[in-house]
Amino acid sequence: MTSQPQSGQSGPQYTHGHHASVIKSHSWRTAANSVGYLLPRLKATDRILDIGCGPGTITCDLASEHVAQGSVVGLDASESVIAQANKTAKERGISNIEFVAGDAYHLSYEDGSFDVVACHQVLQHVNDPVGLLKEMKRVCKKGGIVAARESDYDGFVWYPQSDGLDEWRRVYRTVARGNGGEPNAGRMTHVWAKQAGFTNIKCSSSSWCYSTDEEKKWWSGTWAERVSVDGSALGKTALEKGVVNGKEDLENLAKAWREWGAHEDGWFQVPSGEVICINE
Template sequence: MSSKTELATYTHGHHSSVIRSHNWRTALNSAGYLLPYLKPDMKILDIGCGGGTITVDLANYVPSGHVIGLERAGDIVLKQARALAQEKGITNIEFVEGDANGLAYADGSFDVVLCHQVLQHVGNPVGILKEMKRVTKSGGLVAAREADYGAWLWYPDVEGLKGWQSLYDKVARHNGGEPDAGRVLHVWAKQAGFTNIKCSSSNWCYSQKDEVKWWADAWTERSVASSFATTAIDAKLATSDDLKEVSNAWKIWGEHEDAWISILSAEVICRKE
């Protein structure tokens, strides 16, 4: 069992504008690639569970099993996750604070270990995949889904959004992460020792007026108020005026009648031999 701790910094942080977007996530829209593999009695570990919306959903797919949601920033979001489970009447679940670089579980403890939009933010994604593999049973599954910021597509091409994309890349790399994680996720899995890897990809696509407004409002605020903004200024990657321009670009995009955005994520399901 490793004693290593995380060295990279989570780019988005836990500002309310970030948490609102995370709370939209469900097992179906964020872990659909994994759902066909689940069996009712499985024991699942969800790494980087955040506010627990995916984790709580997963518990419904394993009614005679058990789900653990693990989060490093426990005091910030785990209270919310526990409250959600209680509200939904989900009892085959627990939430714990921990570091995925050194999981406090014995070898072969889980049938499935997954993470969602986590590896792009860590200093040693291969090391975390190795830890996920270690605590998975022989024949069990390690699953991961990661966005690729360089592959985002949107319409219309509002002035300032490509600048946001470039700035986000710089901030994420400054924090020790890999914003284009999607395209290398399968390589990390191989480097972690997996040989049985199934790759796929899927999109979040927002085109309806309410979806577009929700996404635009989130980034209009995040661009100036979240940890992304703080890091950009502290690292001298952008000025407050630059961030205001980025925020305004998202606002203008969100008000366009034909606004559309596609957010690509890559997925891997790795079976432990």
């Protein structure tokens, strides 16, 4: 549940893109570390739709470990990412799963097709999160669950203090909003759910935390790659749109990430807001 769906209308640009550094980061995600708020509500026979499934690591966990008697469909806009997700499922020998490329604003499923419809770190990247939630609601059965988890960039906290990471956050927020997204989606997801017509909404929050040497090396390394002009869409867009003054600015952002990752006391928290919406 990672990659942004594209609408049929002129929609936003996915801020991260599908660079190898982005897919590497998304492939770290598991059902346990990313959708723990949803897992206790699942039944073994559920049929799940995972919107914006990305490389499919969460999706595969759901199919193999949590709904073994049911089935899971993972949907993403990127054909290349879907191919990788299919490869992952095949390598893990998971048969109750299907990955498809498609438009999350115009799902090709009948009303009430799924017991659970979920997305992870998707609403923050789209220009009509309410419309997307409405479509998720449409294909969810009555009494079923629509679930979403979104991070909140203004809530990111790190140690030690870093002017370079402060600048990175400014650059990211500017690019993301310029692309039509909302980087502080975590605090707003419950409001979007109300606007989509849900009345039974359960809110929660949880965080990722990076503090071990291995975690810091991995987290800082993926972001140092992403902000590079030769890396993900983030750095390229920041340069093209004048959010940074030149390649040197991007190099300084990457340097700030590497310095944080090498600090013996480095610590980084990524909070996310979560909603469980009962489709009444």
